[in-house]
Amino acid sequence: MWEIIIAAVLVICLVLLPFALLYLRRRWLTGQGGLFDCAYQVKETTPGSGWVLGMARYRGEHLEWFRSFSLDLRPKRVFPRVGTAYVHQRRPAGLEAIALFEDSMIVTLQDRLTGETSSLSMARDEVLALMSWLESAPPGSNYLPASADTPG
Template identity: 70%
Template sequence: MPWDILLVTLGVVAVILVPFVLLYIRRRWLTGQGGLFDCAFQVQGVPGPGWMLGVARYRGEQLEWFRSFSISLRPRLVFPRMTTAYVHQRIPQGLEAIALFEGSVVVTVQNRTTGATDALAMASGEALALMSWLESAPPGSSFYLPVSPD
């Protein structure tokens, strides 16, 4: 009988710990793929503040956003640099201040092709980095300035 109880107890502990271990391994893998920072995403059309906690990273010409509590290795959202524009930023208000990471600012971005807006919450330093990244020319791009014939 004591072996049965021990096996059941070990099974219950394993079932509880495995998701946490998987989340830890995923976070370590994502961090190893590039600079990762805390970034929440506001879901439109849900009651309440509607924030999902997550992490984001810059990868090539895209900002990739991943949910914090998921084991997926694929980004949930992708913001291409060429079609994403910075709109404004603000301080979290009301319940947002409780739901978001401490010291976060809410940054609104807009898709230039569809006109859709999204809100991301991140630390103020990361918001400045996002603005710089969006406003800078993509690496390797060159602008052709026509020369007027004389």
């Protein structure tokens, strides 16, 4: 009889352990700075697909993005303020409206060095915060030095 009870308790603990670890990770990340829900589009091959739910936070001069369902404490994507430019925003369309957070907006950012674009989905208030954060960089910080092979 005791063997069955012990086995059942072990199974329950093993099932609940990942959820407890995800909760503890989110609590730890929240304690490191303001955290907000933010989805990231990892691939843009099919319109409306490729979104991964996550969370983001501002840390110094960077916007850090973390996957929601990961135990990694390091961000999967980092957007430096000096090298990131706001391109535009739009409402989710089609499948995006179902897959993303309710009442979210999709923001497109561009890497100033490579020209690569990235799409993030976040609440409207967070879009305003992101735009303010990008625009409030100290004077001269948006200057990107010329590459080594460019004269001048």
